[in-house]
Amino acid sequence: MLGCLDLEVSLSGLKPLPEKVKIVEVGPRDGLQNEKTIVPADVKIRLIDMLSEAGLPVIEATSFVSPKWVPQMADQEEVMRGIHRKPGVSYPVLTPNLKGYRAAVKAGAMEVAIFGAASELFSKRNINCSVEESLQRFEEVMSAAREEKVPVRGYVSCVLGCPYEGSVSPSRVAEVAQRLYSMGCYEVSLGDTVGMGTPGGMAAMLEAVMREVPVHALAVHCHDTYGQALANILVALQNGVSVVDASVAGLGGCPYAQGASGNVATEDVVYMLHGLSIHTGVDLPKLMDAGSYICRSLNRRTSSKVAQASCKL
Amino acid sequence: MGNVPNAVKHCLSYENLMGESFRLPSSFQEKKWPEVHKFPDFVKIVEVGPRDGLQNEKEMVPTEIKIQLIDMLSQTGLSVIEATSFVSSKWVVQMADHNEVLTGINKSPHVRYPVLTPNIQGFQAAVEAGAAEVAVFGSASETFSRKNINCSVEESMQRFEQVICAARQACIPVRGYVSCALGCPYEGQVHPAQVTKVAKRLHELGCYEVSLGDTTGMGTAGSMAAMLRAVMAEVPIHALAVHCHDTYGQALANILTALQMGVSVVDSSVAGLGGCPYAEGASGNVSTEDVVYMLHGLGIQTGVDLAKVIEAGDFICRALKRPTNSKVSQATSRVIDMQAFSVLAE
Numbered sequence: 001m002l003g004c005l006d007l008e009v010s011l012s013g014l015k016p017l018p019e020k021v022k023i024v025e026v027g028p029r030d031g032l033q034n035e036k037t038i039v040p041a042d043v044k045i046r047l048i049d050m051l052s053e054a055g056l057p058v059i060e061a062t063s064f065v066s067p068k069w070v071p072q073m074a075d076q077e078e079v080m081r082g083i084h085r086k087p088g089v090s091y092p093v094l095t096p097n098l099k100g101y102r103a104a105v106k107a108g109a110m111e112v113a114i115f116g117a118a119s120e121l122f123s124k125r126n127i128n129c130s131v132e133e134s135l136q137r138f139e140e141v142m143s144a145a146r147e148e149k150v151p152v153r154g155y156v157s158c159v160l161g162c163p164y165e166g167s168v169s170p171s172r173v174a175e176v177a178q179r180l181y182s183m184g185c186y187e188v189s190l191g192d193t194v195g196m197g198t199p200g201g202m203a204a205m206l207e208a209v210m211r212e213v214p215v216h217a218l219a220v221h222c223h224d225t226y227g228q229a230l231a232n233i234l235v236a237l238q239n240g241v242s243v244v245d246a247s248v249a250g251l252g253g254c255p256y257a258q259g260a261s262g263n264v265a266t267e268d269v270v271y272m273l274h275g276l277s278i279h280t281g282v283d284l285p286k287l288m289d290a291g292s293y294i295c296r297s298l299n300r301r302t303s304s305k306v307a308q309a310s311c312k313l
Numbered sequence: 314m315g316n317v318p319n320a321v322k323h324c325l326s327y328e329n330l331m332g333e334s335f336r337l338p339s340s341f342q343e344k345k346w347p348e349v350h351k352f353p354d355f356v357k358i359v360e361v362g363p364r365d366g367l368q369n370e371k372e373m374v375p376t377e378i379k380i381q382l383i384d385m386l387s388q389t390g391l392s393v394i395e396a397t398s399f400v401s402s403k404w405v406v407q408m409a410d411h412n413e414v415l416t417g418i419n420k421s422p423h424v425r426y427p428v429l430t431p432n433i434q435g436f437q438a439a440v441e442a443g444a445a446e447v448a449v450f451g452s453a454s455e456t457f458s459r460k461n462i463n464c465s466v467e468e469s470m471q472r473f474e475q476v477i478c479a480a481r482q483a484c485i486p487v488r489g490y491v492s493c494a495l496g497c498p499y500e501g502q503v504h505p506a507q508v509t510k511v512a513k514r515l516h517e518l519g520c521y522e523v524s525l526g527d528t529t530g531m532g533t534a535g536s537m538a539a540m541l542r543a544v545m546a547e548v549p550i551h552a553l554a555v556h557c558h559d560t561y562g563q564a565l566a567n568i569l570t571a572l573q574m575g576v577s578v579v580d581s582s583v584a585g586l587g588g589c590p591y592a593e594g595a596s597g598n599v600s601t602e603d604v605v606y607m608l609h610g611l612g613i614q615t616g617v618d619l620a621k622v623i624e625a626g627d628f629i630c631r632a633l634k635r636p637t638n639s640k641v642s643q644a645t646s647r648v649i650d651m652q653a654f655s656v657l658a659e
Contacts, residue, residue: 198610198611227641234569235569268562275535275563
């Protein structure tokens with residue numbers, strides 16, 4: 001099992017909770033990418049526009065990956081051109097390589113994101129190359145982005161476990177996070193890709209990463225596959241993290257456990273943060289409206305418990 | 314929760330809950346995290362599925378199924394399993410077979426089987442049926458008390474005093490519950506002082522343990538911390554438990570908070586049995602499987618075999634013809650690549 005940890009060390013460095021937390025909304029990209037039903041461009045655009053109105057400061061809009069691999073994101077250009085860009089809101093897009101980056105910028109992207117992994121096997125199976133090779137590809141994207149002054153966000157997958165390798169050492173996560181940060185990523189989002197992490201593992205992983213990357217540049221991207229997401233996010237906040245990724249309606253199942261849930265629902269995260277008197281800038285009823293809109297379009301039930309409890313199915 | 318009235322779709326509109334009115338007033342706010350203890354080495358899980366869980370399920374469950382569920386749970390390492398409720402079957406039809414259940418289960422020597430006893434008649438019937446531990450349910454909210462058990466909080470305390478006196482004479486331990494500890498479906502916010510008053514009273518009357526229940530699931534880590542801080546000033550921490558509902562997805566975060574503050578007894582329900590009667594279609598009790606997963610991941614001992622709890626959960630869900638509410642159960646029953654999920658094995 002995931003090892004017993006020295007909990008006194010993990011808990012002793014607690015800081016006061018942040019007053020503000022930035023929510024990075026990944027529903028339109030990470031969420032929809034993992035939904036079976038293909039959603040037309042106009043629905044994606046409407047969803048993003050509703051999310052903009054809900055006060056989210058960052059909304060991951062689409063992915064410039066080959067449609068051969070991810071058909072859901074084939075309408076990437078149309079989506080980028082169609083959305084109404086609210087002033088003050090960022091709309092990052094995924095760019096796995098230089099080709100994707102160029103296409104993204106051409107389509108009007110002003111921020112991009114790159115995805116590394118803390119697990120070799122996951123990297124090989126997911127993007128068909130080693131972690132080192134992927135980092136070299138990203139260097140190309142970083143160079144181009146630096147020249148064009150386009151900010152880049154980095155993601156690290158499998159930070160609390162890998163569907164193929166099992167447990168992942170915190171030092172490995174720290175290594176990859178440090179590489180992305182020193183390459184020029186302004187922020188590194190640490191993803192519990194299979195949702196198997198628990199609060200102790202989160203604390204230990206963050207402790208290792210924070211020795212290499214300043215906490216203000218860290219975000220957590222928790223999956224709720226085992227119901228642990230909010231507890232893990234809470235521990236991250238207690239350790240000084242103030243950026244949290246989430247997906248409206250909990251869009252995006254888990255590709256490693258069929259039928260199981262994936263992303264944590266933005267509504268449930270915001271509910272917790274507001275209950276802690278943490279400012280997010282998000283209007284929860286409007287967020288729930290966006291959630292019920294996309295669920296109706298996908299013909300599926302929301303994965304957000306707040307939405308279920310409030311009858312915004 | 315105690316006796317449950319018919320489902321009320323919304324006692325408070327969600328706008329009320331989502332808006333400013335539900336935020337803690339500044340006197341409750343915890344900007345700084347409260348003093349954090351080391352996590353307990355061991356947490357006792359109180360399994361409430363067969364009683365609190367089934368009581369809130371629409372489908373009537375035959376007696377033999379209840380008995381089999383309890384027997385399966387008795388083999389999982391759980392040390393406390395709330396077996397049934399000696400409440401009038403007029404109010405809670407699901408628990409009408411309380412005598413048969415209590416006399417029919419295969420009692421493990423390592424397990425206690427408390428039963429709910431709302432009044433002295435219930436207590437006497439329970440003892441006659443062989444109960445060796447009982448539980449009483451108070452409320453931190455007046456309105457909830459009146460709507461739920463048709464009397465004021467003070468009147469309910471007087472009834473419980475009778476039960477506790479009789480129990481003391483019979484050397485039967487009594488567990489107390491406080492409903493609405495983090496909010497009330499009728500009154501909205503509940504002040505920690507109200508919770509403290511009722512918890513303290515139950516403890517002073519003689520309850521060996523007081524379980525603080527977030528009846529509507531609306532509590533968050535902030536309100537949990539504020540409530541516990543108030544209660545812990547009057548009731549020793551070893552005598553406190555938390556009973557969190559997952560209606561708003563907050564249960565595990567709330568339980569984590571409680572553990573960080575030193576609580577070491579957690580109530581939960583196998584497969585997350587028991588929907589929320591106040592929000593139709595919404596979930597209720599937190600799933601035992603998800604709680605145990607978190608605790609084991611934290612290196613906290615529970616004595617519970619997670620795989621066996623999952624089996625018991627599968628059994629009752631098949632019998633109820635409904636999917637499990639446990640995310641751990643959902644994830645592990647459908648995993649494509651099993652290699653990674655050795656976390657279940659201790």
